[in-house]
Amino acid sequence: GDILAGKDRAQVCTACHGQKGISSQPIFPNLAGQKAAYLKKQLTAYKNGKRVDPIMQPIVTSLTEIDIDNIAAYYESLIDNPIFTALLGQK
C-alpha cells in the first residue's frame, strides 16, 4: 500500500484512533504498528458485514480496496520507526 496516500485517507480515523494511531478512548483500539494484513482483513470484514460495528460500518462503506490497502500500510508503518523496533527488540 501507499503509506502517504494512506496517511491522507486515514484522516477519517484519527478522531477515534488518535493522530499517531494511539486511540483517544480505551474502547477504541490503538492502530500504531498494527499488522497491515490484519487491518485489511478487519476493514474488509466491516465492509462486507462479517464483522459488525455501528461506528465502523458507515465509515468503511466509502473506502475502496486501494484505500484499505493504503490505510493498512500507513498504520503498520508506524512501527517501522528504528527506535520503536529497537525498543521491542524484535520486528
Next chain:
Amino acid sequence: GDILAGKDRAQVCTACHGQKGISSQPIFPNLAGQKAAYLKKQLTAYKNGKRVDPIMQPIVTSLTEIDIDNIAAYYESLIDNPIFTALLGQK
C-alpha cells in the same frame, strides 16, 4: 486486572501473538500496548459468538472473566514502559 496473573494466563496467546505481544504472523494482530477495554470487549465477543474466529473461539472458551481481565491488563501494560510512552509522545 492483575498483570502478573495475566502474563501467566497469556502463555496460550504467545504462539500467535508473540512473546512480547508482537505477533509472529502478519494476519495475527499485535497486542503489545493495546487498550485493555478493547481487548476485553473482543475476547468476550469471541466467547459469546458476537465475533467469530475459528482459531480464537476454542481458546477463549477456557478463559474466565477474571482471566480475560488479567490478560487484557497484561497486554495494555506492555505500553506502560516509559521509553515506549516517551517515544510516542503521548499516552
